[in-house]
Structure formats: C-alpha cells, structure tokens
Amino acid sequence: KAGVTQTPRYLIKTRGQQVTLSCSPISGHRSVSWYQQTPGQGLQFLFEYFSETQRNKGNFPGRFSGRQFSNSRSEMNVSTLELGDSALYLCASSSGGRAGETQYFGPGTRLLVL
Amino acid sequence: DQQVKQNSPSLSVQEGRISILNCDYTNSMFDYFLWYKKYPAEGPTFLISISSIKDKNEDGRFTVFLNKSAKHLSLHIVPSQPGDSAVYFCAASGRYGGSQGNLIFGKGTKLSVKP
Numbered sequence: 764k765a766g767v768t769q770t771p772r773y774l775i776k777t778r779g780q781q782v783t784l785s786c787s788p789i790s791g792h793r794s795v796s797w798y799q800q801t802p803g804q805g806l807q808f809l810f811e812y813f814s815e816t817q818r819n820k821g822n823f824p825g826r827f828s829g830r831q832f833s834n835s836r837s838e839m840n841v842s843t844l845e846l847g848d849s850a851l852y853l854c855a856s857s858s859g860g861r862a863g864e865t866q867y868f869g870p871g872t873r874l875l876v877l
Numbered sequence: 878d879q880q881v882k883q884n885s886p887s888l889s890v891q892e893g894r895i896s897i898l899n900c901d902y903t904n905s906m907f908d909y910f911l912w913y914k915k916y917p918a919e920g921p922t923f924l925i926s927i928s929s930i931k932d933k934n935e936d937g938r939f940t941v942f943l944n945k946s947a948k949h950l951s952l953h954i955v956p957s958q959p960g961d962s963a964v965y966f967c968a969a970s971g972r973y974g975g976s977q978g979n980l981i982f983g984k985g986t987k988l989s990v991k992p
Contacts, residue, residue, distance in 0.1 A: 862976055
C-alpha cells in the first residue's frame, strides 16, 4: 500500500498571501488529520476530517481551514499568511479517526513565509 | 497546559546499550499511547503503541511500559543502534469529546546513539 502523500513538499510565500496544501491518505483510510510542527510548540492539532466533514478542530484562528473530498483526499488552506505560520505541516490518516487507531503521517509540507 | 510531557529534550547513548525515553501525561481520560520516530525533513513514523488495559507491549528491540497510577510511560530500545538516532515523540489519545483524530504530542526527545 502506498503511504500518505503530501504536495508540495516545500513552499515559499510572502506575508498576506494564501496557500493551499494537499494530502492523499492511505487507500481505504477515511480520516485525515492535520498538524502544525514548529520548533517551539511541537506538533499541534489543526483539524480532522472524516467523510467530507470536519469532526474536530484545534485551537487555531479561522485563517486555517480545510476540506475533504469524496475520495478522502484533503486540502488545507491558510489565508493572509503571517511570518509565524512558517512551519512543517503534516497530515496523517487513519481508518476511522477513533481513539485506539494509529495515525500514519505523510512527509509534510515545509512552508516558509517571508 | 501540556497534557503530554517529555522532560528530556535530548539523550545520548552508546551503541549496544539500552535507550530509555520517558513520557508523562496528566489527562486520566487518555487510554491509548503511541511512540513515533522522526528524522529531519520526514514525517513521524509509527513505532509502537500500548492500550491502557496493558502495562507492557513489545516489538522486536522496542518495548513500551505503561504505569497508569503514575501516569508515566517509557520506551526501551535494546540494543541501541546508530540508525535509531532521531527525535522520538510520545502521543496520547482517548475516548472523550473532541478527541476524534486528535493525537496529543509531547515535544520530543532527541536520541543520539554513538558508535
């Protein structure tokens, strides 16, 4: 089985722009979670999608949004980029997103905001 | 307030010896714990997990121990190999509202295994 894939791998944007990141989960997995990793804060949960619905959301501003398509692929969007949004964005998939399920991570998208 | 804590930012071990990575948690609703390994420029790779109904789980060179009364878990790697050098994250989840798809991570411990 192919693993979780994320595109693009690297991205450079300037303040005020917006960005869209893409994630393709493991085949058969219906839950996709997004995380932000920064040196100071570690991995922080952004949101989780299951069957095209956002089921859970972390403590991030509304500039961060996402969606999931019928084939379980997911995108996240960050609008009005700020310098502090520079981070590694990781997506993870699991079969149902329930407690007790292992999440499998993609390689991440490294976003640099100048 | 950090619900999952890895108090040692780094650990250095000689090849062939045991590596012990520690993790503490505060939320008694957590009932599933995972360890991930992360190399630079890659996503975290799942290593091993343990359910709260167990106190030990073993997979090859990796063993995780859970002490629920102390809210503490540890990952033992025996014998340690240079390829084990990476950042190790402890993560937790539970069956409570707002937990779907949400793993709570510690900040990681950087393990260096010296030849």
